[in-house]
Amino acid sequence: MARVYQVPRHAFPWLLAGALLASLPHLWRGPLWLAVAVPVLLGWRTLIQRGLLAMPGKLIRFPLLLAVVGATLYSHGTVLGPEAGVTLLVAAFALKMLEMFRLRDAYVAIILASFVLATTFLFSRDPLTTLYIGSALVVVMAALVGINDPESGVSPWRHLRQSGVMVLQALPLMLVFFVLVPRMPPLWNLQVNQQQAKTGMSDSMSPGEISRLSRQSGIAFRVEFDGEVPPPAQRYWRGLTYGWFDGRRWSQALPPEVRQQEYLHFANGPPPEWYEQLLAERGEPDWRYRVVMERTGQQWLYALSVPFSNRQEVGLARDLRLVRRTDIESTFDYQVDSYQMPVARQGLADxxxxxxxxxxxxxxxxxxxxxxxxxxxxxxxxxxxxxxxxxxxxxxxxxxxxxxxxxxxxxxxxxxxxxxxxxxxxxxxxxxxxxxxxxxxxxxxxxxxxxELNPLGNHLLVRQYDAHVxxxxxxxxxxxxxxxxxxxxxxxxxxxxxxxxxxxxxxSALTGLAGALRGVPLFARLSLLADYIEFGWAKWVLGYSQQNQLEFLSRWLGKVTPQRMVMALAAVGGVIMLAMLLWMLWRVRRPRLVWWQREHRRMTQMLSRRGVPLAPHLTTAQIVQIASQYFPAASQPLQDWQRCYDTIAYRKEITEPMVLRRQLRGLRRRVGRRLIRPMSLNPNPDQQREA
Amino acid sequence: MSTTISRAITAVSSVVLGKDEQIRLAVACMLARGHLLIEDLPGMGKTTLAHALARVFSLDYRRVQFTSDMLPADILGVSIYDPDTRQFQLRQGPVFAQLLLADEVNRATPKTQGALLEAMEERQVTLDGVSRPLPEPFFVIATQNPVTQAGTFPLPESQLDRFLMRISLGYPSAETELALLSGSDRRDHASTMKPEISSAELMQQMALVGKVHASADLIDYVQRLLAHSRDSGLFVVGLSPRAGLGLLRAARAWALLAGRDYVTPEDVQVVLGPVTAHRIQASTGGASATSTQQLLEAVPVVRRS
Structure with missing residues (x-):
């Protein structure tokens, strides 16, 4: 007879919790029906687990699947693309829980949960999200530990603990991979934020637009200076110029006779005349700094007076501003050297x-x-x-x-x-x-x-409400x-x-809660700290692009070649794996104590610290007898503890290990509280030993 | 513990005064199907104890006084030609008893001792090529004078190993001795004792010993004791696996006497001396009782790492 691989019951709490945690960020963001459907489906599964409902048959599951596809089409107009795809994935994942019969299904559910978790990164990449995903991953992995634990009736917390240890152990290796695995440009471009509005400045301005921007407290960019931070009156971050006025609206436009290549210069193109002139006239840079920009969905970069950047994809326009070749769809950082406005020797072109x-x-x-x-x-x-x-x-x-x-x-x-x-x-x-x-x-x-200058990181924080023309x-x-x-x-x-x-x-620019909170000193300090953390995250994690990786690695490897990268990866990864292996071997060499033996050790250590002379060969009854002479007040709990310990360690079968474990620990703590030596009844320890 | 056994113990201790510990050990030894060696000077109540035990457990009891001119046949029995039937007929020796008291076993020659010890181990006797089982239950209580006395053949270690326990009674305390002296002869007492427990009941209790639970922690403790006796260098020769099995069996019986269905380290510690003292020899040449105490103190009851 074929063996049916059942999902162990003790794995269910983490399976369900993992499913819920993995879907939760999407419920927040996705359509309303998803936020209703997923908890209902998971609740249904819980009732099934409790034995209150039966597993739904194909006749129920199939229409449900159709309904999910239909609802996705209804709310997104498609089932393709990242957003509709994720909605469909999350809903289908919740449905999958309804047909989790066997161990194999549980594996599929765990893989799906991990995948659903990973898709959260499509929408948010800030440190809090990352922390959340890390914690949710621990829960999902706890389910994986659970379905592989043959022992029945184990506390689920043990699985969570083991999973946490495993995830922590994986961290060093993850860091190595993050730093060393070659960054590749994405194979395909997921236009996740297409529907998301472009933020910040636009390429034209009519009255009222900038003041609208001034009511937003979102972050535009952060700047880290090499050396002195310029005073506020010199912090004019140029982004766009508007040259065309139609009577009401100023916009960025060029007369038709001007060729784009002559106006905008990228490093790989032939330098136009005005660019060479600028290069010839510039002296020492006045400011050197690094700008880390948030997503804007546009090409404009911000810099002081006449900027030059080291980046390949950043070009300089004739009106002295930096432009990126493609829209900024995720955190982008660039190094800038800024020079004083040059004294023009030549006049304007006609x-x-x-x-x-x-x-x-x-x-x-x-x-x-x-x-x-x-x-x-x-x-x-x-x-x-x-x-x-x-x-x-x-x-x-x-x-x-x-x-x-x-x-x-x-x-x-x-x-x-x-x-x-x-x-x-x-x-x-x-x-x-x-x-x-x-x-x-x-x-x-x-x-x-x-x-705003953040004194923690000594960087400037420029928000949307700093917008200016x-x-x-x-x-x-x-x-x-x-x-x-x-x-x-x-x-x-x-x-x-x-x-x-x-x-x-x-x-006041900011109304409501944000405006009220700005005045509170504690909140101001907290938001500075949060800004500091976010900046570090943007700089070191999100901003770790292909180019940054090359720069970083060339500092260690000299010339960065694929062979050297592979060798570095193998060397560092190998060292870490070896260290872990040694540690594990060391752990295996010593037999592990079972929980009651550890509990026994804690008890004897506690008593020894309080001056009770104990030898290792004493039995629990003897320990209790000696300790009771020193601490008569603890006599009763000591005896209870001994009875409990002997039952666990020597009696035939323990039916309720968890209950006994808690009981044993509780009795030890009760003994600990009673270890008060009455001054008047203080026995002479030497006499006691004689007796 | 069954009430009948506790009654039996009480009855024995009314005859052998002030030796409760030794009586319980002797009973535990019987329950564990082990043979008992009592080592003491003459006149300490060894025979009285054996006799009393035989009476209260209603066992068929024989006593053999070992002497230096004794032959194996004097214990095992001999085939005699019967002229009437023209056949050899077996005369069973004293070994065909449920409780055999082998008094002063170290006075006999090694050959005779060997015959007895072989019977103890095999629980059967082979005479004229025919194996004959010994009665059930079968106990031997051997007594021995301390080897320093003249005219003795000390039992070699290999044969001492056949005894589950060795105990000694020792001199009585002052008040016990007063009671002893003012009362009548103890041996007369013993012969008039009523049986407290049938041999069938005794067999039943013996069967229970095997069912007393020894947990993994406890077996681990026993094993660490054995290992320490071999590895520590405290002893000339470590404890044998048979000694280990005996130790566990004796501890089980002791636990049963204490009314428990599981063994605790206390049980092991109580029987450790009687079970091991005659099997090991301290490398320093000191008294064996001290060395078992050393062994006990060197091994932690609960694993520490």
């Missing part, structure tokens, strides 16, 4: 002068245009005109606010002469307009300004010069950040 002074043909904003031409005519030069304009912003009744009134047709006129309440985009936009109206080439720069103007003989009209209106914004600036006007 197209540049045309482009950066262009305004909508059909007019609009007549008052602003008129004021610009009058003031420019009255000024001695471009610089004097700009100074007068900034002074005007500073002295007139302009307000800095997150909630500006809506503007109509002529945005600049209405803002400058009527509402006078605006956010940085209003100031930058109208300022650039006024420059162009006076014939001065100008463009808007979008990026971030400021950032300002203006660059071309001055003859000087080149592009930064001007920040917002700084003229609200200098606090530049020096101390958004919150402080808004506070002067009685506003």
């Amino acid at each position: 197209w540049e002068r045309r482009f950066y002074t262009s305004l909508p043909q059909q007019g609009g904003n007549p008052r602003a245009r008129q004021m610009a031409s009058e003031w420019r005519a009255g000024a001695s030069g471009d610089a004097a005109y700009i100074t007068r304009l900034l002074l005007w912003f500073n002295q007139e009744e302009f307000y800095y606010t997150l909630e500006p009134p809506l503007l109509g047709e002529n945005t600049v006129d209405e803002f400058l002469f009527r509402t006078r309440r605006g956010f940085c985009e209003h100031y930058a936009s109208s300022f650039a307009f006024m420059l162009r109206a006076a014939g001065i080439p100008a463009r808007i720069v979008a990026g971030y300004q400021g950032g 300002w203006v660059e103007a071309w001055l003859q003989g000087q080149g592009w010069v930064e001007f920040d009209p917002t700084g003229a209106v609200a200098p606090t914004r530049i020096e101390q950040g958004l919150d402080a600036a808004l506070a002067e006007y009685g506003e």
Whole structure:
């Protein structure tokens, strides 16, 4: 007769818990029906295990499967792709638990649980998620230990403990693999975050967009400086420039005659003229730093003044900003050397002068245009005109606010002469307009300004609410010069950040809980710590890319060749395995004590520490007798302990090992509590030994 | 422990005064199907003890006084030609008894001793080529004078090994001796004792001994005792496997006497001296009782690592 390989009963708690823990992150994220279905199915399985329900037959299971596929199609429109696929996987996994009859099915369930766990990484890779997945893995592995434990009636906690030990033992090897196994570009690109919105700056700006961004506290990027961190007023993180104004919206656009290859230079292409000129003119770098960016779904990178990066996939645009070849879909880090804005020896190209002074043909904003031409005519030069304009912003009744009134047709006129309440985009936009109206080439720069210094890691933390726009103007003989009209209106914004600036006007960027918590010192310190940990994680784990690996390994291996990598892997892995083997051999050499023998040792050690003279050859009855003379108060629990121990160690069969184990431990602790020596009844130990 | 056995023990101790420990050991030895060697000076109550045990357990009892001119046939029996039937007929010797008291066994020649010890081990006697089983139960209580006395043939170690236990009675305490002296002759007492337990019942109890549970922990303790006797260098020769089996069997019987169905290390420790003292010899040449005490103290009861 063929043997039926049953799933041991004691493995079920961890099988079910593992299934639940593995699905849990997906329930959070997935469609609602999944969050209902999985607990119901697992609960059903629990009832079956309890013997309250029978295993469902094929007639029930098959329609259930169809329903799951149908529901997936309904909520995702497809069963393909990562998100729909994971939904289907999780639901099918819960269904699989309903047909877990044999040991083989349990193995399948455990493999599925591990796979479902791994898919969590598709959606989140932060340290907390990793910690969660690690702990859930321990539970899933406990189920694996459980189904391989032939002993029946064992406490499930023992399986969990063993599984925990095994996972911990696997850690060193995992680290070695992480560091040494060659990183390969993904074989296929899973567009997991396609539906996820792009974050941060966009390639165009209309009034109200930046202020919307300023209400988000999400992290844009973190920066680690080699050396001094620049003061807040110099932290202008350039990301994009907007050169085209259509009367309402500023956008990133190029005139059709400009060729992309000449405008944007990557390391592997032929360097254009302007690039070589920059290289020739640059001196020593002013700042050297590493930026670790969060996912944005866009190509823009952020850096100070004129940046050069070491990365192959990072290029420099003619408007002096860094651009990545592909969108940033996961944590990305790059090293930057920043130089001062060069003093331009040559003028602008013709197209540049045309482009950066262009305004909508059909007019609009007549008052602003008129004021610009009058003031420019009255000024001695471009610089004097700009100074007068900034002074005007500073002295007139302009307000800095997150909630500006809506503007109509002529945005600049209405803002400058009527509402006078605006956010940085209003100031930058109208300022650039006024420059162009006076014939001065100008463009808007979008990026971030400021950032919070985390003293733990000495790195800058730049959040979405640090988003900012300002203006660059071309001055003859000087080149592009930064001007920040917002700084003229609200200098606090530049020096101390958004919150402080808004506070002067009685506003707050972050509303609700996040805003309230920011004021609590403990929370502030905790969030600094969390930021520090996350930064380390992003730098060392998520940012450990192919290029970083090459750089890291070449420090140890010299030239990195496949042979050397394999050899290093084999050597380090071998050393670790050998160490583990030796340790295991050492463990096997000494016979393990059973739990009651360990318990006996604890008891005798405790008594010896308290001064009871005990020899190893004494039987439990003799131990108890001697100890009772020293500690009469403990006499009763000592006797109970002895009876319990003798029953376990010498009686025929123990029916309830767990009960007895707990009882023995409890009695030992009770003895421990009673080990109080009464001063008046203190027996003379020497006499006792005689007796 | 069955009440009948405890009654029997009480009855014996009313005759052999103040020797409760030795009486219990002797009874345990019987329950464990072992033979007993009592080593003591003459007149310490050895014969009285044997006689009393035979009476209370209602055993068929014979006594042989060993002398230096004794021959094996004097113990085993002899075939005599019967002129009437013209056949040889066996005269069974004293060994065909349920309890044989072999008094002063070390006075006989090794040849005679050997015949007895062989019968003890085999529980059968071969005469004229025919094997004859000895009665059930079959015990031998041998007494021996200390070997320092003149005119004795000390039993060699190999033959001492046949005895499960060796005990000695020793002088009585002062009050026991007073009671002894003021009372009547103990041997008369012994011959008038009533049987307390039938031999069938005794057999039943003997069968129970094998069922007393010895746990893995306990067997481990016994094994470590044996191993230590061999490895420690304390002794000239270590304990034999037979000694180990005997030790465990004696401990089982002792546990049964204590009314338990499982053996504890106490049981082993109590019988360790009587079971092993005559089988090992301290390498320093000291008294064997001291060396068994050394052995006991050197081995931890519960594994420590």
